[in-house]
Amino acid sequence: DTAVSQTPKYLVTQMGNDKSIKCEQNLGHDTMYWYKQDSKKFLKIMFSYNNKELIINETVPNRFSPKSPDKAHLNLHINSLELGDSAVYFCASSQDSGGGSTDTQYFGPGTRLTVL
Amino acid sequence: SQKIEQNSEALNIQEGKTATLTCNYTNYSPAYLQWYRQDPGRGPVFLLLIRENEKEKRKERLKVTFDTTLKQSLFHITASQPADSATYLCALASSSASKIIFGSGTRLSIRP
Numbered sequence: 001d002t003a004v005s006q007t008p009k010y011l012v013t014q015m016g017n018d019k020s021i022k023c024e025q026n027l028g029h030d031t032m033y034w035y036k037q038d039s040k041k042f043l044k045i046m047f048s049y050n051n052k053e054l055i056i057n058e059t060v061p062n063r064f065s066p067k068s069p070d071k072a073h074l075n076l077h078i079n080s081l082e083l084g085d086s087a088v089y090f091c092a093s094s095q096d097s098g099g100g101s102t103d104t105q106y107f108g109p110g111t112r113l114t115v116l
Numbered sequence: 117s118q119k120i121e122q123n124s125e126a127l128n129i130q131e132g133k134t135a136t137l138t139c140n141y142t143n144y145s146p147a148y149l150q151w152y153r154q155d156p157g158r159g160p161v162f163l164l165l166i167r168e169n170e171k172e173k174r175k176e177r178l179k180v181t182f183d184t185t186l187k188q189s190l191f192h193i194t195a196s197q198p199a200d201s202a203t204y205l206c207a208l209a210s211s212s213a214s215k216i217i218f219g220s221g222t223r224l225s226i227r228p
Contacts, residue, residue, distance in 0.1 A: 002176030005157075038156050040220060041203065041221050042218070042220050043160070043205065043218040044218070045215050045216070048215065056215055075214075089161075090159050092159070104150065104162045104165065105150075105152075105160070105162065105207075105216065106162070107160050107161070108159050109158060109159055110157070110158070110159050
């Protein structure tokens, strides 16, 4: 009965490859997010979706493309991976039905991406 | 530019004492502030939310204060236990913003 789940937990890949991370929430929330946490532990928002609609798109390289097939899923696809993409990526969700992103965030366990 | 600072990267205290963590912000008018706990290898977990018109909020051994004049929030854990050891993150959101901004966290260690 995991609330927010993401797969895989670990991802090790070569520079230049394309990879995807999947996220699912069973909380019935309207909004989902992707965050990146770097080695200094800063947690920065990348994207948010409300009911499958893109709400926030921070200054993230367009190699990163989120996809939301339905409001319970938000996947992250990364093209042409670079060394600097190595980080922990967290998926999160919130109840926020107004399209904003200020409600309590429920985080997944994280995906540690290592680009070699 | 908007900035959030948590007082120290690491804090070590003796079991049983009160741990006090600080979150300061500049160039920001938050409608509310949240505190999260993050254990190694896990995602952050929500602890408490305090709104701009509230001075203090409590939950069991946790207490949060919010001073919009000083632009500061204090997070207290009373009667601290080794199990309280974790990284604690503060997060701000304004009524006009569509996102939450997180601080870099304070790693708290409670020694027996």
